[in-house]
Amino acid sequence: MALRNLGTTALMGAAFAVCAMGASAETLRWASTTDPQTMDPHAVNSAPVLSFLNNIYEGLVRRGKDMSIEPSLATSWEPLEGENGWRFTLREGVTFQDGSAFTAEDVLFSYQRASDEAADVRSWFAPVTDVRVVDEFTIDFVTNAPNPLFPDSIANFMILDKDWAEGNDAALPARDAENFATMNVNGTGPFTLAGRDPGVRTVLVPHEGWWDEAEHNVTEGVFTPIGNAATGLAALLSGEIDFIQPIPLQDVAQVEGREGFRVLEGEETRVIMFGFGHEHDTLLYSTDVTDVNPFQDPRVRLAAAHALDIDSIDRVLFRGKIEAASQLVPAGISGYSEANSDRPAYDPDRARALLAEAGYPDGFSFGLKCTNDRYINDEALCRAAASMFAAVGLNAELSTGPVRDYWPQLREDDFDMYLLGWSPGTFDMEHPIRFLMHSQDDEARLGSWNFGNYSNARVDELLPMIQQEIDPAARQAMIDEVVAITQEEVAYIPLYTQPLIWAAKDNVDLTQRADNFFMLRWVTVN
């Protein structure tokens, strides 16, 4: 069958094509599924944009290869005496890409710009009450309460040059029509923009006057978005691009099978989980139980957890690439509760027993809502889970849809059980607690993604204490308690951490970071 070997033969043709491409010295051509919408660091708080702009702009602090916080534009920082907040001493002799000097004024201006109503990233500065310039290279951030994690939470807060922004009337992120900062950049980072054709091609070239010494040998970085996964892979295998993030899970074996290419597999910090409608008093989609919501009974929720066999999902759907998850953050993230690191085992009999105990011996039907274009194999996972639930009597009526309609439906409580993936923005356990476990409280901007409105007084009480606790041991004890409560009450069913799969040519060394950010400055093309 000619069509069959289409997929598996070795690529003499492709290898040959690489040289034919006439790659100039150390150009890196890479692709991803989505194009960063804008070049304005404060306009949009989304991973693709922040990841790309981290190559151009820099924050006071930055994350190292192992996700730890290290000095960047701030050389050091200490808590303020006498009031809550932090003092940052800035690095001297740093210049922006247009040559102007970097001073505290620029940091203050960037703070005012980033916390303005027009900026989508203003939620990072919720705890900040005041910012004071002490001298040309020191600046204080005053917070409304002790905030040990504040430096970590502003790793993506990028600094603009005040005169450049005001000079090109881009003092605020574009409210409606684009302004100068949407298409042009002036950061302190390792690279600057050499060409921008939105949605088609974006070119980065090294910034000569960068304060840090360059580990990379890239002379030109060309980024092109490729929406269709199969086309992207073809582009890599045909040698037209050097690196692509991500590639479909099922094609890993293929790429590894071809010499000249390799695959980088890691764990993304995103945990995939099922959530319940804790606050719903009836099931919306059930055909047999319409007067009460069985999922309000923790035993039913535990039964659902026991019905899922993560190992077989791993083997068949993810080809052994995922890690089972016991809580809402993966292992290794600060605040991970080692004490509660085991998850409910796959035990269909125990699940049926629990259901019977809860009064549903032959189970019931309910509506399971999932996305079909947001997480890796999201639709396939939901179908697999639905068939596992059905095995124990929980008849799931599956409805999948594009993510553009998904969040509004969840906000209108249009589900019985729903699929959710969560990646902690601050890479700390406090983040999911603040957004997913704390009961919904709009003014305080808490629990905004807790769609089922799970609420536990003790958890609500512990959150502010965790946020202000300086002593790490005490903080971890409180976090362990929260994780224990939510596990015991099965607030969510954490399933697994999503695999992070990049593919590149052999002659490209690069570092894969857990937050799926691609740093051009760690790349060497040999």
Next chain:
Amino acid sequence: MRDWLKRYEPVWLFVHSPAAIVAAVIAIAIIFGAVFAPWIAQVDPYDLSSFSLFDGLLPPVWEDGANPKYLLGTDDQGRDMISSILYGARLSLVIGISALTIAAVLGVGLGLAAGFYGGRFDAVVMRIADVQLALPAILTALLIDGIARGVLPASVQQDVRVAVLTLAIALSLWVNFARTARASTFVQMQKEYVQAAIMMGQRPVRIMFVHILPNILGPLLVIMTVDLASAILLEATLSFLGIGLPADSPSLGTLIRIGMQFLLSGEWWILWIPTLFLVALVVSINILGDFLRDVFNPRLR
């Protein structure tokens, strides 16, 4: 038997053209398989409990590592390919045929009236046709999908997806019927039997549907077969663009979309078997369509 065969010419022509026979055999076999899928297929792919994940990604029986229980292998969910295809073809045919009927009723009705009344009414119908042609099929599908989601209550939405898709496809096909019906009606309007009916004072509706319609069925029938093929293809394209049917009640188009993800990962059969099946179905329908056009086109004889 011989003279009956001879006397009724289309049948005689059919018996003597091998292509039409082969096409008819394939089409009937597929339609038979689709209609009787529940009894033929081993597994009901729509019932989630009837298959398990562990049988996922099994190759066809002539490949190594295959499970004889699944002759043509299984897809990523462990569904038997043959059953999925039969059920998928059934859904595709249901959508295709119902979309076609709606398009035919709407198109022929408007086309006949436009041809009969002519003048301003004809111009209005043709402009509506222009608007419909200017809206790409994907957008029609998207908009109807959006309306259904906005208007209908949440619980009903899932099983109304098929109706939404059918309506969307029908809306993008009715223009062909309208244009052909209109052109044929203009020809018939010159004929004296129509003038006689008008002179008698018969109601326009009766003239259109009792007198004119039987005489313009020939060309419409040909469009019917050609558009059935494009309706099925359109359903496949829409599901590729993410607007088609949900993955748990696959049509042929959805199966192909799922198959696309495994194109390079070695599981070639998930894509190519449904695609070859679709090609066989569409080609045979088209060949029958061509045959019908030659038979019903008086001038060709």
Next chain:
Amino acid sequence: MLVIKDLAVKFPSRFGDVTAIADVDMEIRPGEIHGLVGESGAGKSTVGAAVIGLLSQPGYIAGGEITLGETDLRALSPEAAHRIRGDRISMIFQDPQTSLNPLMTIEDQLVETIQAHSDATHSQAVTRAVDLLEEIGIKNAASRIKAYPHQFSGGMRQRVVIALAICTDPELIIADEPTTALDVAVQSQVLALIQRLARERQIAFMLITHDIGVIAQVADRVTVMRKGRVMETGETQQVLGAPDHPYTQALMDAVPPLDVKIDRFRVPEEAPIAGEGPTGNVAEAWLLEGQRSEMLGLTLDHLTVQFAAPRTSLFRTPAPYVALDDVSLTVRPGTIMGLVGESGSGKSTLAKAITGLVSPTSGTMQLGGDDLPYGKTRGRRHPSRQLIQMVFQDPYSSLNSRHTIADILEEPLWFYGFVSDARERRRLAAAMLELVGMAPEAIDKYPHQFSGGQRQRVAVARALLARPRFLICDEPTSALDVSIQAEILNLLKDLQSTFGLSVLFISHNLSVVRQMADDTAVLRAGRIEEVGPTEDLYEAPQADYTRELLALTPVMPKAWRRAG
């Protein structure tokens, strides 16, 4: 010199080989015009096609010889045959509208033909073409040659077709119904041209036609064919004047004479006689019972019909096309009024105005004393829609081919509410069929199973089933063969006299109108040229136009006709 010896042509079909023509013999000397006459289906066109080698698929020459001069046409290779076509043998088709390529100028089509058979340069070919056009009577040919076919009138276009046929001065020209689509005046000019070419250029003409008048006027010798066989051949005067084969005699009797009125056509013996048979008179009784006492005449005065011409520019509204201009006409009750005129004279528009298909711009119409409203304002249930019925020209399009004869005939019965019971309706329809001379069993068949003549009988039956008082016949027989035409005309005469119908008989054929009509009106370009009793009009025409029409109609010389 063309010689054909027992030529046979066969058409394979699923019923085995059908013999179209067999043992046909014929000789045509240079300069001779040899008429080939016969009714439709006689195979005359097949002979012409066989000679020039253009038999329509899948026909083939099964036997016999065709020699032109010394060359045996059947022995030629396809390429050689193609070279001869246009060079030594040419052909003229019936309809000038479709014989010329609409997208090419006359010059291109002439030049390409000339250059196909001679090595003339382009300019030489053009000058030759211009001379040719002048020779066949096209004025200022030099400028007209650059025009497109649609810019010529029917007659002009046929002249161009003839020029194309003779531009390579062929030995033989096969003219297949060359003048059938033309008006009388233009027909005679084209026939005269053919005679002149035969004489001056010594071209042998095979003139294929069904019109015996044309044969009489032009042909030197004639061959009569029927059902693929030659009945008789010889000098025209001898064959037409004193035919010795009964079929030829029957054919001659069926031709309506122009110069004398005969009360009924002598119809060949096998034609069915109208009105006999038991069920026939059931229909007759039903019609008579429905007949109200008085007969209805029709009066039109100052009737004008105008059609808006298509707008070509925003500012000037173009002058409307005047189809009927101030027409006043009266059809006396119980009589037949003939209406004669050439194509484009407005005959059909008049019929459509009366029946309401077209709304006049001014003038009034009365039917038997009551006012007849215009089409627009005439309600669907207005009594005139039942009282006035019409028989159309083309039998193939006046009956709905998807309905059975029963459906067609029963429609007026239930529509006008005459008979509510279905079985009764069916019995009456079958009876009417017999009244018009057809077998009652035909009721369950479809129109395509009948000949042209039979279909026209069904159309008449349908008209009668509406119990009309006024019948309009728009060219009822011009699409039929002469023999069939005679039967239908006899039928119409009998029905008119039996049921006291007032009839408006429209035709372009003056001889037919003379045999049918009590009074006659001559129409030209929408205006009445002359109206009066038929005999006065034919014997002593007042208007020059009428005289000219009578003179130009090809007709058999009086001397040839058998006595009585």
Next chain:
Amino acid sequence: MVYFILKRLVQSVFVMLAVAFLAFSLFRFVGDPISQMTGVETTVADQERLREDLGLNDPFVVQFYRFTTDMLQGDFGFSYRTRQPVADMIADRIPATLELGVVALIISLIVGIPAGVYTALRPRGVLTQGILLTTLVGVSIPTFVIGIMLIFIFGVQLGWLPTFGRNGTVQIGGWESSLFTVQGWRSLILPAVTLGVYQLTLTMRLVRAEMMEVMRSDYIRFGMARGVPMGRLHYRHALANTMVPVITIIGLQFGGVIAFSIVTESVFQWPGMGLLFLESIRFVDIPVMGVYLVVIAFFFVLVNLIVDLLYVAIDPRLRVKDL
């Protein structure tokens, strides 16, 4: 002639208004743009404020009135996603789609017409049956499968042609064209062939049907009777008359080309309007979707007008009035 054009223009304005109204009135059901525009941590209050600023809470009629009046003044609004003026976004993308569509159409004509003529003149030939079958198979495989197949065969296996994107373009006064460089053509071939396959089958079958019809006409038989060489008869006479009806149908099919270009562009990552439209659907970028539709309607109407004018130009019966 002038009157004819004016009448068509008035009608086309109505078509475009109808398309705009239809599209705009239904966008409200296509999803919530705000949830796409804001990040994960944006609070509900901020989202409401943004919704207010964008005027999405205004009644539908007001929104539509604003949409049309702005458009008439040439202000096409800005994209919710990239904040770029929609006019620039679409203007940048028009050359890509137009060039792809036109080249696909040309391929379908260059291959379709001769194939149609051949199959018409030799209806029973083996090659004819072969051509008919292969083109039929070609049109039975969904466009995206054909696209991916071509990418893998020519891009990955053989490596002759690029697998995605549109490079080698040359800027000629605001029009970015890929027709003037070898690299430009190399990246254009595969998408154009994918888009062209459907058109090609259509054109071929149309030409075949019309040609067989014309071959039976009287003027062809008269041409045969005049001994006009067969070649001239087939091409000068028959083909010219075949083109008249074929051109109108091809004009109508241009709508199909636009629809299928959406799929082709998404498979080949071809930076045309189709891809932009697809991305704006995923992102519920209403202004871009609205303007795209009106532009497509405009192209469609324009093509119809051109086809009608071509019709008159080719057919002298319409062009030259009687002498």
